[in-house]
Structure formats: structure tokens, C-alpha cells
Amino acid sequence: MLTSLMIWFWCRQLGSRFDGIRRRAKEKLAKTGAPAVESLIGMVKREGGKWGCHCHGPAEAAEVLGMIGDQRAVEPLLKVLGTTYGLCHAVVRALGQLGDDRAIKPLVARLGARTEGRKDGVEDREVVIEAVAMFGQRAINPIMTVLLNRSSFNAREDAVEVLQRIGGQRAVEALIRELRDESRESVAKSAAEALGRLHDSNACDPLIGMLRDGLAKLTNDAHASLTAKLRAITAAQALGTLGDSRAITPLREATRAGDAFITTAAETALGQLGIVEAMTPEKLTALFTEKKAKMHEGMSYVEATSLLGLPTQTIKGDDILSGLGKVGGPAGSVSTARAMSFVEWKRREGTYRA
Numbered sequence: 001m002l003t004s005l006m007i008w009f010w011c012r013q014l015g016s017r018f019d020g021i022r023r024r025a026k027e028k029l030a031k032t033g034a035p036a037v038e039s040l041i042g043m044v045k046r047e048g049g050k051w052g053c054h055c056h057g058p059a060e061a062a063e064v065l066g067m068i069g070d071q072r073a074v075e076p077l078l079k080v081l082g083t084t085y086g087l088c089h090a091v092v093r094a095l096g097q098l099g100d101d102r103a104i105k106p107l108v109a110r111l112g113a114r115t116e117g118r119k120d121g122v123e124d125r126e127v128v129i130e131a132v133a134m135f136g137q138r139a140i141n142p143i144m145t146v147l148l149n150r151s152s153f154n155a156r157e158d159a160v161e162v163l164q165r166i167g168g169q170r171a172v173e174a175l176i177r178e179l180r181d182e183s184r185e186s187v188a189k190s191a192a193e194a195l196g197r198l199h200d201s202n203a204c205d206p207l208i209g210m211l212r213d214g215l216a217k218l219t220n221d222a223h224a225s226l227t228a229k230l231r232a233i234t235a236a237q238a239l240g241t242l243g244d245s246r247a248i249t250p251l252r253e254a255t256r257a258g259d260a261f262i263t264t265a266a267e268t269a270l271g272q273l274g275i276v277e278a279m280t281p282e283k284l285t286a287l288f289t290e291k292k293a294k295m296h297e298g299m300s301y302v303e304a305t306s307l308l309g310l311p312t313q314t315i316k317g318d319d320i321l322s323g324l325g326k327v328g329g330p331a332g333s334v335s336t337a338r339a340m341s342f343v344e345w346k347r348r349e350g351t352y353r354a
């Protein structure tokens with residue numbers, strides 16, 4: 001354990017301009033634990049003159065407080081929440097690590113915050129979402145308040161992301177409610193994607209409803225049709241990710257919608273569900289007749305044949321078109337066709353040997 005003098009010394013090093021020195025100081029202070037907390041709190045409060053810290057000091061001190069996990073740090077950290085950019089990030093992370101209930105509402109209130117001039121606030125968004133998700137089920141009620149109060153669109157999108165990371169029945173129920181929101185398609189889209197990734201069977205019927213609703217609203221009106229199309233595509237993609245066999249029939253219906261984008265999304269989802277007949281012989285032949293070398297950059301021969309579910313050295317180039325019956329597994333139909341096309345292309349170029 002460090003003495004008071006050594007704590008003072010390592011606190012000063014948190015303000016160093018050199019990353020290695022700051023990293024070493026954080027390790028030393030984190031191992032010291034409780035005896036270093038008061039000194040670190042003083043740095044977070046910007047008592048820089050006392051500790052000789054510079055611009056890095058307060059943020060690094062906040063990070064160490066999160067690593068130590070002492071609850072005495074909660075109130076001081078909450079008081080500086082929302083200050084300068086770098087310090088704010090460190091404080092948000094520390095509050096998430098501390099896991100004290102007093103920090104839940106202030107952190108949830110920061111969902112949707114964006115920092116101008118810094119990658120459209122992407123970094124801010126991820127930091128806050130990660131911190132709120134650390135509270136798990138304890139954060140569900142405040143998050144649901146954000147959704148029910150129809151807060152800013154950014155806040156609702158971030159709330160949906162947090163619910164996906166937390167998971168659980170209540171999170172699924174809240175996400176299902178957001179599917180019906182047509183005021184902002186990005187919120188409904190995020191909710192559908194989240195439900196697909198959670199793989200909860202309770203989401204299947206609502207997603208099927210979203211798909212059929214989108215198909216039913218396809219009209220000659222350009223704006224209304226675009227909105228309906230986006231909802232149908234989003235639902236089809238989510239159903240493919242969800243992996244529930246109940247989606248097969250409605251997805252087959254969607255392939256006959258008469259819209260190329262919806263048809264492609266539905267066929268890809270069917271492929272994810274293991275329904276490979278979604279790629280008809282006519283479409284497969286069309287893929288073969290086009291020269292698609294650029295589409296296959298980055299796909300090795302072994303990867304292509306593996307995707308086909310066939311042994312690498314036993315594929316006969318002339319049998320590829322008739323090989324649909326051999327294709328197995330949940331590979332997407334379009335990806336499967338492209339892999340088959342790749343093998344055929346390599347054979348024609350003279351670089352494939354069966």
C-alpha cells in the first residue's frame with residue numbers, strides 16, 4: 001500500500017503528458033484502493049493546484065475512482081457530470097462501473113446527447129449507452145420513461161440500444177411497443193433490429209405483423225409507399241436474424257410483393273432460416289452469366305466452397321448449376337449463389353482444379 005507521500009506523487013503523475021507514466025500511475029493508485037480515494041476526488045473537483053495536475057489529471061482520476069469502486073466517489077462524480085468533454089467521458093464510465101442507483105437517472109438523462117464537431121457525437125453515444133447498460137434491469141424503468149414520454153428521437157434510439165444490451169422480458173415488451181411508432185422510422189427500425197438480435201420468440205408475431213402491415217400499405221403514393229417499404233424490409237431482415245420458423249410463410253409472401261428490395265430482403269431472410277429454394281434456377285443462372293469478379297474480392301476459394309457445404313476438392317465445375325440440392329445450412333441464398341458463381345468464375349479463368 002502506498003504512503004501518503006507516494007499517493008501524492010502518483011496523483012501528480014496522472015497529469016503527465018506521457019501515456020506510459022499515466023498508465024503506471026493509474027495501476028499504482030487502483031491497487032492502493034480506499035486510501036487514495038479522497039486524493040482522487042480532490043483531483044476530480046479540479047483542485048489542480050494542490051496536486052500539480054494538468055489537463056489529463058481530473059479525467060484520469062475519475063477513471064481510477066471507477067476502477068476502485070468506492071461509493072464515496074458517487075456524489076463528487078455526479079457534481080462534475082456534464083462538464084468538459086474528456087472529463088465527462090471518464091465520469092460517465094466511472095459511474096457505470098460504480099453501479100450506484102443514484103447515478104441511473106442522471107445517466108439516462110444523457111441518452112441522446114451529441115457533441116458537436118466530434119464525429120456527430122458517436123463516441124458520446126457509445127460511452128453513455130455502455131454505462132447505462134451496466135445497471136442491467138435496474139435501469140429499465142427510467143429507460144421506459146424515455147420511450148413513453150416520446151423524448152427526442154436520438155434519446156429514444158439510444159434507449160432502444162440499451163434495452164437490447166440489457167435484454168430480458170421487460171426489455172422485449174418495451175421494444176415491441178416501439179415497432180408501432182411511425183413518427184420516426186429509425187426508432188422502429190432500431191427496435192426491430194434489437195428484437196431480432198435478442199432471439200426472443202415473443203417478438204416473432206409482432207415482427208410478422210410489421211412485415212404484413214408494410215406490405216398492405218404499398219400504394220402508388222410515393223411517400224407512403226416508401227415508408228411502408230422500409231417497414232417491410234426492416235421486419236424481413238429482423239425475422240431472418242430472429243430465426244423463428246413461423247416467419248417462413250409470411251416471408252414467402254413477401255417475395256411476391258413485386259418490389260425488388262423487399263423481395264431481396266425476404267429471400268435473404270429465408271436463406272438465414274435454411275430455406276435455400278428461395279433462389280430460383282432462373283436467378284441463379286442470371287448470376288452465373290454476369291461477370292462478378294469484383295463482388296468476390298476478399299472471398300477465398302476455400303470460403304466459397306465451404307459456404308456451399310461441399311468438400312473443397314470434389315466440386316465439379318459443370319455440376320455447380322445443378323448443385324442446389326447439395327447446398328445445406330442456413331447460408332443466405334444470395335450469398336450461396338455468389339459463392340457458387342465465384343467457384344465457376346475461378347474454373348473459367350483456369351485457376352480452379354476439380
